[in-house]
Amino acid sequence: MSEPDARVIQLVMSLRGQGVNDRHVLAAIERTPRQLFVPERFVDHAYDNRPLPIDCGQTISQPLIVGLMTQLLEIDDRCKVLEIGTGSGYQAAILSRLARRVYTIERYRTLAKEAEARFTALRLTNITPRIGDGTKGWPEQAPFDRIIVTAGAPVRPDTLLEQLKPDGIAVVPVDNDRGTQTLVRYRHESDDGLQGEPLMDVRFVPLVEGEAKAL
Ligand code: SAH
Numbered sequence: 001m002s003e004p005d006a007r008v009i010q011l012v013m014s015l016r017g018q019g020v021n022d023r024h025v026l027a028a029i030e031r032t033p034r035q036l037f038v039p040e041r042f043v044d045h046a047y048d049n050r051p052l053p054i055d056c057g058q059t060i061s062q063p064l065i066v067g068l069m070t071q072l073l074e075i076d077d078r079c080k081v082l083e084i085g086t087g088s089g090y091q092a093a094i095l096s097r098l099a100r101r102v103y104t105i106e107r108y109r110t111l112a113k114e115a116e117a118r119f120t121a122l123r124l125t126n127i128t129p130r131i132g133d134g135t136k137g138w139p140e141q142a143p144f145d146r147i148i149v150t151a152g153a154p155v156r157p158d159t160l161l162e163q164l165k166p167d168g169i170a171v172v173p174v175d176n177d178r179g180t181q182t183l184v185r186y187r188h189e190s191d192d193g194l195q196g197e198p199l200m201d202v203r204f205v206p207l208v209e210g211e212a213k214a215l
Contacts, residue, residue, distance in 0.1 A: 007047035022071045029066070059205055070091075070098070073169055080103070083147075084105055084207065085149060134151075144168060151208070153172055153175065157172060164186070
């Protein structure tokens with residue numbers, strides 16, 4: 001691997017100042033060239049701490065949100081992770097550096113294909129991408145140790161949460177009544193069943209049910 005871009009180091013330092021303090025997560029961000037995940041016209045902004053537009057009217061998430069959500073998942077190298085909303089593939093690439101295996105679903109074929117090409121180029125061989133409706137999860141591969149949804153769910157996504165292992169963790173943006181989403185972390189609390197812990201306000205593109213037409 002070549003030396004990380006100076007801009008990545010700066011980004012990592014700024015994320016650390018904003019609450020991303022897990023060194024494994026920071027190292028994963030440092031090793032992942034975000035400029036390969038953004039459209040050509042935005043490469044100069046690849047290391048700005050902000051979301052950027054990608055194809056199909058979607059967005060690559062803000063690095064701070066990627067860092068915080070990844071940290072909240074407490075991933076180790078035994079984890080089998082499911083991501084809903086591959087988008088550019090950036091979040092999946094970060095996950096792949098920490099987990100044993102990453103399964104990621106995207107409803108737009110164009111995005112899924114572009115992301116897959118990036119995984120191949122970066123030799124991220126432990127990511128399995130798929131085109132389809134992520135709201136149904138991936139029953140053939142369930143259960144998962146961790147689940148991350150990177151699109152705003154209208155309500156608590158029970159179909160997905162049923163695919164979580166008993167000691168698993170899920171992180172999901174769920175629509176609130178302020179027109180944004182509340183990031184919720186779900187885990188099983190002994191006898192009380194699956195508990196949702198509301199953490200912070202976030203803003204994601206919507207999680208849309210069903211297959212995408214065209215694109
Ligand atoms: N994780 C992405 C950010 C994705 S933006 C990244 O790192 O770049 C959210 C993505 O979720 C969009 O690409 C959108 O098309 C996708 N999406 C929305 N609803 C979906 C669904 N039901 N199934 C799969 N993907 C979905």
